[in-house]
Amino acid sequence: MVKVSKRCETRPASGIRKMSVIAASYANVLNLGIGEPDFNIGGNVAEALKKAVDAGKNKYTPTAGIPELRAAVMRKLKRENGIDCDADSILITHGASEAIQTGILGTTDVGDEVLVPDPAWPNYQGQVHMAGCKSVFYSLLEKDRFHATAEEIEKHVTLKTRLLILNSPSNPTGGVTTKKELLEIAQLVKKYNLAVISDEPYEKLLYDGAEHVSIGSLPGMEDYVFTANTCSKTYAMTGLRVGYLQGPKDVMAKIVKIQEGASSCVNAPAQWAAIEAFEGSQSYVGEMLSQYTARRDILLKGLNALPGIDCLAPEGAFYAFPNISKLGKSQQVAEDWLKRAQLITIPGSAFGEAGEGFLRICFAVAEATLKEALARLASILEELPAK
Numbered sequence: 210m211v212k213v214s215k216r217c218e219t220r221p222a223s224g225i226r227k228m229s230v231i232a233a234s235y236a237n238v239l240n241l242g243i244g245e246p247d248f249n250i251g252g253n254v255a256e257a258l259k260k261a262v263d264a265g266k267n268k269y270t271p272t273a274g275i276p277e278l279r280a281a282v283m284r285k286l287k288r289e290n291g292i293d294c295d296a297d298s299i300l301i302t303h304g305a306s307e308a309i310q311t312g313i314l315g316t317t318d319v320g321d322e323v324l325v326p327d328p329a330w331p332n333y334q335g336q337v338h339m340a341g342c343k344s345v346f347y348s349l350l351e352k353d354r355f356h357a358t359a360e361e362i363e364k365h366v367t368l369k370t371r372l373l374i375l376n377s378p379s380n381p382t383g384g385v386t387t388k389k390e391l392l393e394i395a396q397l398v399k400k401y402n403l404a405v406i407s408d409e410p411y412e413k414l415l416y417d418g419a420e421h422v423s424i425g426s427l428p429g430m431e432d433y434v435f436t437a438n439t440c441s442k443t444y445a446m447t448g449l450r451v452g453y454l455q456g457p458k459d460v461m462a463k464i465v466k467i468q469e470g471a472s473s474c475v476n477a478p479a480q481w482a483a484i485e486a487f488e489g490s491q492s493y494v495g496e497m498l499s500q501y502t503a504r505r506d507i508l509l510k511g512l513n514a515l516p517g518i519d520c521l522a523p524e525g526a527f528y529a530f531p532n533i534s535k536l537g538k539s540q541q542v543a544e545d546w547l548k549r550a551q552l553i554t555i556p557g558s559a560f561g562e563a564g565e566g567f568l569r570i571c572f573a574v575a576e577a578t579l580k581e582a583l584a585r586l587a588s589i590l591e592e593l594p595a596k
């Protein structure tokens with residue numbers, strides 16, 4: 210009998226899937242659990258994809274990506290993120306997922322410690338595990354609007370710390386770390402000589418004037434920061450699997466070897482479509498953002514009107530992260546809402562210990578779905594006794 214590897218056996222599983230499994234036995238379910246745009250890809254991107262297929266652009270490409278896309282990403286990073294880099298410091302990847310996994314594998318050795326936000330996208334922990342490293346968690350606190358702070362991060366730096374993972378705008382909290390906070394983190398990065406992976410898939414989904422700053426654009430950070438990004442969220446291209454990793458040139462030249470063995474290259478037609486996403490009309494992105502904004506406003510107002518729920522306004526991404534600690538433990542509340550209101554949400558504890566007391570509610574769904582979800586909650590939640 211063949212045995213599964215210890216590495217695979219012990220990889221932590223995502224608690225997000227667990228809710229979908231439980232939900233499978235319920236009818237008439239409203240799913241506010243999935244973190245995926247509900248829009249189709251833009252018409253111009255679909256055209257570029259079809260054109261590439263018809264033109265026979267279906268062969269292997271250079272491992273690091275087609276030169277035309279690497280150049281487009283280089284221009285995008287300069288134009289939108291203030292990161293001035295060469296095209297050969299960019300690796301085209303299968304979404305941000307592979308960009309992060311490759312970045313971890315390329316900057317750490319077995320036994321190193323990696324600083325991971327808590328709460329956060331659960332895959333960071335699994336990816337760190339696959340690299341044979343240890344996740345050491347730093348908290349994103351409600352009192353800091355869930356922003357990453359140098360103070361919280363520094364508490365966990367040891368002699369073994371090699372890499373810091375940042376994610377802003379944040380999944381699951383919607384927090385957007387400010388430039389001032391990032392400048393303080395940048396000082397810390399230099400002080401302890403850390404590599405940084407800055408995971409920025411929600412950079413364009415911003416509300417109430419929040420500003421996204423890439424830590425890679427801050428003075429002196431080009432020697433430390435690997436910026437990971439994707440077409441998945443901004444361009445609703447989750448299934449096309451195109452993203453990138455940009456970082457210090459000498460390291461990136463060697464990191465390419467990881468992709469060479471794993472997949473040779475990213476799907477060729479999808480790479481051509483990504484050029485259109487980055488360089489074509491951005492009006493569809495604006496349309497999606499205005500819909501997310503309207504949905505966020507409905508959800509935020511509705512949640513804060515319910516007894517026992519306090520929700521900070523998400524500054525970015527498409528998630529609300531209400532504090533439900535007055536109602537109970539997050540897993541228990543999520544299961545209660547599923548049972549009594551047929552509503553799928555994700556317990557905050559699925560994103561780390563610091564997520565306990567919160568739920569993640571995704572608003573990448575139709576307004577009507579959100580309104581129905583709020584009505585169902587209003588019918589099951591009773592006024593709490595006054596303190």
Ligand SMILES: Cc1ncc(COP(=O)(O)O)c(C=O)c1O
Nearest residue numbers: 244304305306330380439441452
């Ligand atoms: C914070 C974060 N990083 C990375 C990813 C992965 O995105 P991709 O589809 O580009 O692999 C996600 C997807 O949900 C995410 O929320």
